[in-house]
Amino acid sequence: MYNDIKLEKGLYNLAGKSFTQALTEADPDENYADSSLAGLDAFERQLKRFDIKICGSECDKVEKFFVTTESAVLFPEFVKRAITQGMEESILTDIVAVKTRSDCNQYRGYLISESAAYTTKTSEGNSLPETTIKESPNSISLLKYGRLITASYEAVRLQRLDVFAVTLRSIGKKLADAITSSAVSTIKTGATEVDIAGSALAYSDLLNLYSQFTSYNMNTIIASPKNAALILSMTQVQDSISTDEKGNIILPFGTVLIKSAQVNDYTIIGFDRNYALEMVTSSELIMETDKLIDRQLDAFTVSMNLGFKSIISDAAKTLNLDK
Known part of the structure; x- marks a missing residue:
């Protein structure tokens, strides 16, 4: 059950898995299909476990995440979700046809060439018009887009979480606007x-x-x-x-x-x-999770590597x- 999950920093560092994916693997959503927790994902169940309210009239303050060492582990995911939500409010989602995950920061893709129009007709025995798909001779470099955020724990600890989330969403939206330019x-x-x-x-x-x-x-x-x-x-x-x-x-x-x-x-x-x-992306949003867990908000970065083709x-x- 979600109350028994051991929360630790290492959940952010599992190869090929996000924090939420790691949580879900340990605490599958299907276990709650017919319960009052059916509408929550693994992260949201942990918020309930530690009674952290991130919105509404009884919204908690930032310091609520740091009541215990385990609840502090949830804070980077809260920050990431707020920034990601801001990015998703940009026009990027409205203009991209497909998202590709690359294993490195160079991506080649392919080129398409047509030998004739599709309306071209051929007689029996002659070759059909050809569409050629081949590897592109040029690769694109995935560039890093990000932001250094400086704050002090004392400056934000008494802020309501919903207010702090608005600030983070704003950062995400502006970051996405910069990406949109590319x-x-x-x-x-x-x-x-x-x-x-x-x-x-x-x-x-x-x-x-x-x-x-x-x-x-x-x-x-x-x-x-x-x-x-x-x-x-x-x-x-x-x-x-x-x-x-x-x-x-x-x-x-x-x-x-x-x-x-x-x-x-x-x-x-x-x-x-x-x-x-x-x-094309080589990563999700990258953050210095250890700093956030340890309340070292004086300087932490958020970034992602991506490019367009x-x-x-x-x-x-x-x-x-x-x-």
């Missing part, structure tokens, strides 16, 4: 560029960009805050505006409009989010506003 740059690389017709962006330019997609669907547009506001001010958009379940704006032709400061004011990116971008270059196109 993702946007990768989508743009190799994408076909389309110029606007006049001297300023018009609704007809968006329709023209939409019409450039033949094999793929332009289901997403990323624009700077300035251009997103300009698009929303267009009469054609105001007359038939709608939102999806996440609150994203849906343009009249069915494309989701995403506002991002990681895009400049001279470019609008249209792409098929199901085909355009691969995110274009999957199908024809699944993305850019609209150039700089004429």
Whole structure:
């Protein structure tokens, strides 16, 4: 049972396993299928064990994690989850087609080449048009994105956990925004560029960009805050505006409009989010867990190694506003 699990620092250092995975292995979720704990994961069951409330009117303070040496082991996972939640609130989850885990910090991937259009017909005895998939001659380097966080235990120990979590989420969101800049740059690389017709962006330019997609669907547009506001001010958009379940704006032709400061004011990116971008990571979020467990908050780091690769270059196109 969850009350009998021995919590120690080593649970963070098991090869190929996260802290929660290690906990779940020792305390499987299925053991609680028909109990009042059915909706909790292994980490949340440990919070209940030590009566640590991380939200609500009776939310505890940071110091509650450090009542015992075992409950202190839970603190790094709390920090990690809050930062990860902030990262997941960014647009990254809306623009990545697939996530790949790499065993090293170099990733090669593959290239696709086509010998002829898919509409090409062949007569009996002749070769069919060919699609070639081969290893890419160039590898991408996974770069480290992270943050050094400095604080003192005395400064945070009396803070409510939900307030502290908001701060951590903010750090995660800003970290993800920095990562998004690299993702946007990768989508743009190799994408076909389309110029606007006049001297300023018009609704007809968006329709023209939409019409450039033949094999793929332009289901997403990323624009700077300035251009997103300009698009929303267009009469054609105001007359038939709608939102999806996440609150994203849906343009009249069915494309989701995403506002991002990681895009400049001279470019609008249209792409098929199901085909355009691969995110490659060599690790989950890395933290100095020992420092957090020992209340050494004066300087600890959070980081992750990752990179991006274009999957199908024809699944993305850019609209150039700089004429």
